[in-house]
Amino acid sequence: MGITQVLFWFLSIMAILSAILVVISKNPVHSVLWLIVVFVAISGHYILLNAQFLAIVNLIVYAGAIMVLFLFVFMLMNLNSETEPQKNRWLKIAGVIAGGALLLVMVAALKRADLKTQVAQMNTGDIGLIHNLGMALFHDYVIPFEISSVLFLSAMVGVVVIGKKD
Amino acid sequence: MPINYYIFLAVTLFCIGVAGVLTRRNAIIIFMCVELMLNAVNLLLVAFSKMQFNMVGKIHPQAGIDAQIFVFFIMVVAAAEVSVGLAVIVMMYRNTHSIDVNFLNRLKH
DSSP states (O other), X not given: OOHHHHHHHHHHHHHHHHHHHHHHOSSHHHHHHHHXXXXXXXXXXXXXXXXXXXXXXXXXXXXXXXXXXXXXXXHHHTOOTTSOOOOXXXXXXXXXXXXXXXXXXXXXXXXXXXXXXXXXXXXXXXXXXXXXXXXXXXXXXXXXXXXXXXXXXXXXXXXXXXXXXX | OBHHHHHHHHHHHHHHHHHHHHHOOBHHHHHHHHHHHHXXXXXXXXXXXXXXXXXXXXXXXXTTHHHHHHHHHHHHHHHHHHHHHHHHHHHXXXXXXXXXXXXXXXXXX
């Protein structure tokens, strides 16, 4: 088992455990911090797959900007584990069973799929480097790129309109 | 790594997100679980892109690059979605002084 496999299993276990802790933490601030751990683990997976641009963007945009936004909103509302709304126990059990049933169905459907021979290439391949992605983004995908800037502009206007005190 | 490990990892993360959406009542935690599901899908897309590169990369050196561009656009849309969603949640908190989603059943009456 090489270092790549060890890192794969380590990052996978870290991602899954932190994702479970996101869901079960009572204090919302702890949930945000565990979600940052999940994003760091997923960025590690991107680096293992040699998608370096996406790894950095994932760290900056998700673990940086979006999680700071979540944390900021939590601090603004002054929430803690005492004000955390509690669902009744049967609804919680039903939710966990529903999620587990979905997992069971997906795993059962994919277990027999003939994918053992398909390998995701790790450590090599240069399609994830910023040079190639930039060439594709500004040649073939320049129209969606410009449209996404319009989307951001409308999101900014929408946030200001929604957040305004009337 | 064989692709099915990535598939099972992404499916597990996605189902944890689904269970979180179903079990929690805090609106922001529900929102965070939606982000978790988006990230599971992104991870699977990148893994598939490297799988396609491994299959046909010798013939087409640009194979699989579309999936990574697609992940980039998913991140763009997710950032816009988070900003608008958090603004909606802050407005809801300002009106009801709670972020419990069960308070949002006024359309029922």
